[in-house]
Amino acid sequence: MAGATRPERPLSPHVSIWRWHVTMATSILHRVTGVALYGGMILFCFWLMAVAAGPEAYEPFGAFLAGPIGQIGLYLIVAAFAYHLANGVRHLVFDTGNGLKPADAETTAWFAILFAVAAPIGLWALVTFGG
Amino acid sequence: MSKGKSTPLGRVRNHGAAAEGTGHFVGQRVSAIALLILATWFVLSAALTMDGPTYLAAIDFLVSPVNAVGVILLVMVALYHMRIGMGEVINDYIARPFTKVVLLLLNALVPLVIAAGALFAVLLVNFGA
Numbered sequence: 001m002a003g004a005t006r007p008e009r010p011l012s013p014h015v016s017i018w019r020w021h022v023t024m025a026t027s028i029l030h031r032v033t034g035v036a037l038y039g040g041m042i043l044f045c046f047w048l049m050a051v052a053a054g055p056e057a058y059e060p061f062g063a064f065l066a067g068p069i070g071q072i073g074l075y076l077i078v079a080a081f082a083y084h085l086a087n088g089v090r091h092l093v094f095d096t097g098n099g100l101k102p103a104d105a106e107t108t109a110w111f112a113i114l115f116a117v118a119a120p121i122g123l124w125a126l127v128t129f130g131g
Numbered sequence: 132m133s134k135g136k137s138t139p140l141g142r143v144r145n146h147g148a149a150a151e152g153t154g155h156f157v158g159q160r161v162s163a164i165a166l167l168i169l170a171t172w173f174v175l176s177a178a179l180t181m182d183g184p185t186y187l188a189a190i191d192f193l194v195s196p197v198n199a200v201g202v203i204l205l206v207m208v209a210l211y212h213m214r215i216g217m218g219e220v221i222n223d224y225i226a227r228p229f230t231k232v233v234l235l236l237l238n239a240l241v242p243l244v245i246a247a248g249a250l251f252a253v254l255l256v257n258f259g260a
Contacts, residue, residue, distance in 0.1 A: 035220060042245055078174060091163075
């Protein structure tokens with residue numbers, strides 16, 4: 001066998017030849033939003049501590065939250081939460097053995113993404129125009 | 132199965148893994164269901180009752196007993212849930228053993244410290260001078 005070229009072995013399907021599908025995106029997004037909410041929860045706890053520390057200590061925190069970066073940040077946290085919530089429910093349903101057919105999983109995947117887009121817009125509209 | 136004749140190593144091996152493999156799986160789902168209610172409640176009630184992120188609005192929100200208890204539950208359950216989730220992410224993506232152990236340690240400690248601070252803060256707002 002010396003000198004013989006090694007035959008090309010078939011490789012298992014890899015990143016470059018995988019067809020993109022939406023259930024892949026929902027799985028990745030679940031982790032991304034989970035990590036983002038980890039940061040959001042730490043900020044929420046700091047917010048509680050700032051409130052307890054009194055008005056002077058709270059002032060810069062409140063100003064930041066009311067400013068453009070803070071408002072966009074809050075909007076994104078609500079979006080991440082809405083996504084993680086919708087997709088989390090999806091996973092709870094998967095755990096019961098239901099909704100795992102590719103067509104069903106893709107439909108609910110799009111529903112979770114749609115919810116993540118619609119929920120923060122709805123909440124923002126409710127807060128802004130609801131009275 | 133008798134354990135009388137096995138060596139200490141054999142006895143340890145017979146136990147397999149730490150025998151708590153499903154603990155995190157179940158805990159993550161139970162806390163998910165609790166957060167479904169708690170976090171949705173907080174986002175909606177904070178967004179709809181607080182008039183902007185001002186100091187007075189925050190105090191007003193936190194001095195209501197229902198809100199205080201709700202926030203305490205939210206913090207405890209959320210920190211439990213996110214600690215399991217982040218642990219999974221670290222175990223999946225961090226290959227270097229040293230980095231992995233450091234991150235897992237931080238993941239074990241940071242939520243605990245943060246939770247203690249947050250719970251004390253809610254109590255201070257309600258019962259402090």
